Amino acid sequence: MNERSTNDFILPPIGFGMWDSFAQIVKDSGGQRLPPDPVRDASQLSELQQAIALGYRHFDTAEMYAAGHSETILGRGLIGHRRNDFIIATKVNAENLAHDNLLAACDRSLERLQTDYIDLYLIHWPNPEIPLAESFDALNHLVQVGKIRHIGVSNFNVPLLEQAVALSETPLATNQVYYSLLSRRPQQDGTLEFCRKNDIVLTAYAPLRGGVLTLDATVEIAGRLKATPAQVALNWLVRQPGVVTIPHSGNEQRQRENLEAVSLELTEADIRRLDSPGN
Numbered sequence: 064m065n066e067r068s069t070n071d072f073i074l075p076p077i078g079f080g081m082w083d084s085f086a087q088i089v090k091d092s093g094g095q096r097l098p099p100d101p102v103r104d105a106s107q108l109s110e111l112q113q114a115i116a117l118g119y120r121h122f123d124t125a126e127m128y129a130a131g132h133s134e135t136i137l138g139r140g141l142i143g144h145r146r147n148d149f150i151i152a153t154k155v156n157a158e159n160l161a162h163d164n165l166l167a168a169c170d171r172s173l174e175r176l177q178t179d180y181i182d183l184y185l186i187h188w189p190n191p192e193i194p195l196a197e198s199f200d201a202l203n204h205l206v207q208v209g210k211i212r213h214i215g216v217s218n219f220n221v222p223l224l225e226q227a228v229a230l231s232e233t234p235l236a237t238n239q240v241y242y243s244l245l246s247r248r249p250q251q252d253g254t255l256e257f258c259r260k261n262d263i264v265l266t267a268y269a270p271l272r273g274g275v276l277t278l279d280a281t282v283e284i285a286g287r288l289k290a291t292p293a294q295v296a297l298n299w300l301v302r303q304p305g306v307v308t309i310p311h312s313g314n315e316q317r318q319r320e321n322l323e324a325v326s327l328e329l330t331e332a333d334i335r336r337l338d339s340p341g342n
C-alpha cells in the first residue's frame with residue numbers, strides 16, 4: 064500500500080491515534096482534575112512503546128487530549144528514539160486560534176512533547192469567532208521559525224479548506240476528518256474530492272467507531288479472508304487514493320492487526336460491497 068505524500072511530506076497509511084485511553088482525565092468526586100497517576104502513565108507508556116516497536120511512525124495527539132497529558136506521554140515515549148524517525152502530529156484548540164494564543168499554545172505543546180519541532184500542527188476545530196487569516200499568520204510564522212514543519216487542519220469543510228489553502232504559505236498537508244464505513248460525509252460533501260484535487264492528504268479519524276466492526280459486510284468479508292473486521296474497515300480506507308488513517312488501540316495484538324490491515328487483499332466484489340453505503 065502506497066504511502067501518501069503532499070510534496071515532500073509523507074504520511075504512512077496507518078498511524079497511531081492518541082485520544083481514547085490516553086485522553087481520559089481522571090477527576091475526583093467534586094469534578095476536580097486529579098494529578099496524573101504514575102501507574103496509569105506507566106501503562107500508557109508501555110502501550111506506546113509496543114506501538115513504536117511494532118513499527119508505528121505517525122503519532123496523532125492534541126493539546127486537548129487529557130489537557131495536554133497525551134502530548135506529555137508521547138514526549139516521554141520518544142525519549143531514546145531518533146526524533147527524525149517519527150512524525151509527531153498535534154493540534155491547537157479552537158479557543159487558542161488568535162495569533163498570540165496560537166504561538167503560546169505551540170510553545171506549550173513543544174515543551175510537553177520535549178522536542179524543538181512538530182512535524183504536523185493542525186487546527187483542531189474551526190472557530191468562527193477568530194478570523195482564519197489571523198491563525199494562519201501565526202502558523203506561517205511557526206513554519207518560518209522552524210517550530211512546525213507542516214500545517215494541517217481538522218474538521219474543515221470545503222469552503223474553509225478553500226480559505227486555508229489560500230492563506231497557507233506552504234502546502235496544506237492534511238485535513239483530519241471523521242471518515243469510515245459508517246461516516247461517509249467526506250465523500251458526500253466534496254471534502255475528499257477537494258483534498259485529492261489539491262494534494263491534501265485526508266486523515267480519517269475514528270475509523271473503527273460506531274459499529275463499524277459489527278457490520279455484516281466487515282464481518283462476512285473478514286471471515287472469508289481469515290482477517291478481522293477492523294482490518295477490512297481500515298483497508299477500505301487506506302486503499303483509497305490520498306487517504307490515511309489513525310486508529311487507536313491499547314492492545315498489542317490489535318495494534319499489530321491494524322498495522323497489517325494494509326496488506327489485506329480485498330476482491331473487486333468486496334470493494335464494491337463496501338463502497339455501497341448500504342453495505
Ligand SMILES: NC(=O)c1ccc[n+]([C@@H]2O[C@H](COP(=O)([O-])OP(=O)(O)OC[C@H]3O[C@@H](n4cnc5c(N)ncnc54)[C@H](OP(=O)(O)O)[C@@H]3O)[C@@H](O)[C@H]2O)c1
Pocket residue numbers: 079080081082083123124187217218239240267268269270271272276291293294309310311312313314317318320321
Ligand atoms: N480531529 C478530531 O477531531 C478527532 C476526533 C476523534 C479522534 N481523533 C483521532 O483519531 C484517533 C482514532 O479515533 P478513536 O480513538 O476515537 O477511535 P478508533 O481508533 O476508531 O477506535 C478505537 C476503539 O477501537 C478499539 N479497537 C482498535 N483496534 C481494534 C481492533 N483491531 N479490533 C477491535 N477493536 C479495536 C479500541 O479498543 P482497544 O484499545 O481495546 O483495542 C478502541 O476502543 C484518536 O485516537 C485521535 O488521535 C481526532
